[in-house]
Amino acid sequence: MGRSSRPARPTSDPAAHPCPGGCGEQVPKRLLACRSCWWLLPAGLREEVMRLARTGPRVAHLGAVGDALLWYRANVRDGDLVDLVDGGPVDGQAGQVAR
Secondary structure, eight states: OOOOSSOOOOOSOTTOEEOTTSSOOEEOTTOSSOHHHHTTSOHHHHHHHHHHHHHSOHHHHHHHHHHHHHHHHHHEETTEEBOTTTSSBOTTTTTOSOO
């Protein structure tokens, strides 16, 4: 996934990481993505990540997180859903991710 044109926000948490949605937010280690990019994930992926975080074996949870990261890489650029046909934002989605 390419670098976001938005600057990363500074954080006082050294364990924070860049949001996988490419929006430029720094996310606490305990979270996968910022709130806006989390809701871009399909419901099934969100539910699996959360269910396995609570009750599943760690290896299964990490697998679900990996699936979510692959989905972000294939479907999101700079915090917006990508139209897989022309590579641009999905109609009506540009600017959807509020900052």
